[in-house]
Amino acid sequence: MSDEVRVRPAEPGDAAAFVQLARAVGEEPGGWLLGTSEWRSVGDERRYLKALRRHPGAAAFAAELPGGRVVGRLSLAREGHPASAHVADLGLMVDAGHRRRGVGTALLQAATAWAGGVGVTKLELHVFPWNEPALALYEGFGFVREGYRRRHYRRQGEEVDAILMALFVGESET
Ligand SMILES: CC(C)(COP(=O)(O)OP(=O)(O)OC[C@H]1O[C@@H](n2cnc3c(N)ncnc32)[C@H](O)[C@@H]1OP(=O)(O)O)[C@@H](O)C(=O)NCCC(=O)NCCS
Known part of the structure; x- marks a missing residue:
């Protein structure tokens, strides 16, 4: 990763930057994300980031430039059922002007470190084909492809497919 970008746990004060x-x-x-311009409000995002403090089963990370500008976000949540509480789902995004500099990789490394610390052994995600x-x-x-989920998401009035991917933490990440 570029030396300039730092990954750290997200704070409620990141809400406005994350929404933007x-x-x-x-x-x-x-069309990379499920949502478009109607992503959650700053207030909802701030409440979500505050709630993370009380929920050891979820986490969010910010990638920021030295001046404090946030250029990446990753969030994770482990599954609620005790039988699959070792599995967490993640989502991430990096600002278009800061891609191909290792920011996404650094956020994934933060996710695997978090997972290792809380007993999550499997990370999964959905990605559009x-x-x-x-x-x-x-x-x-x-990550490896575990499945192909047909018409799994409604996006802008259309049912779209998604690829399910997973990683066993500690086994193969870079
Ligand atoms: C996908 C995304 C998170 C990647 O973030 P990033 O910071 O650019 O990723 P990195 O710089 O860590 O890339 C690591 C490697 O992934 C691969 N990669 C990333 N972007 C790529 C691209 N556009 N084309 C081909 N390979 C790519 C490359 O192998 C890259 O290594 P390299 O740059 O040394 O060749 C970013 O493009 C993004 O935010 N996209 C929009 C939102 C999104 O799609 N989120 C994921 C939804 S499931």
């Missing part, structure tokens, strides 16, 4: 980031990424023509940058990032990091 999500809106910008959501509006990209690539057309999202070649994300597929390349995840496969390069060691």
Whole structure:
């Protein structure tokens, strides 16, 4: 990763920057995210980030530049059922102007470190089949394709497919 970018646990004060980031990424023509401009409000995001303090089963990380500008977000939540509490689902995004500099990889490394610390042994995620940058990032990091979920998400009035990917923590990440 570029020396300038630091990954740290997210704080409630990151809410506005995260919402701005999500809106910008959501509006990209690539259609990478489930949501577009209607991502959650700053208030909802702040409440979510505050609630993380009381929930050891979830976490969020920010990637920030030295001046404090946030250029990446990753969040994770472990499954609620005790039988699958060793599994956590994640989502991430990096500002378009700061991609291909290792920020996504650094956020994934923070996720695997968090997982190792709380007893999560499997990370999973969904990615749209057309999202070649994300597929390349995840496969390069060691995630493998576990399934193909047809018409799994409703997105802008359309049912779209998603690839389910997973990584056993500590086994193959870079
Ligand atoms: C996918 C995403 C998170 C990658 O973040 P990033 O910071 O650019 O990732 P990295 O710089 O760590 O990339 C690591 C490797 O992944 C692969 N990769 C990443 N972007 C790629 C691209 N556009 N084309 C091909 N390979 C790519 C490369 O192997 C890259 O290594 P390299 O740059 O040395 O060749 C970023 O493109 C993004 O935020 N996209 C929009 C939101 C999104 O799709 N989120 C994921 C939803 S499931």
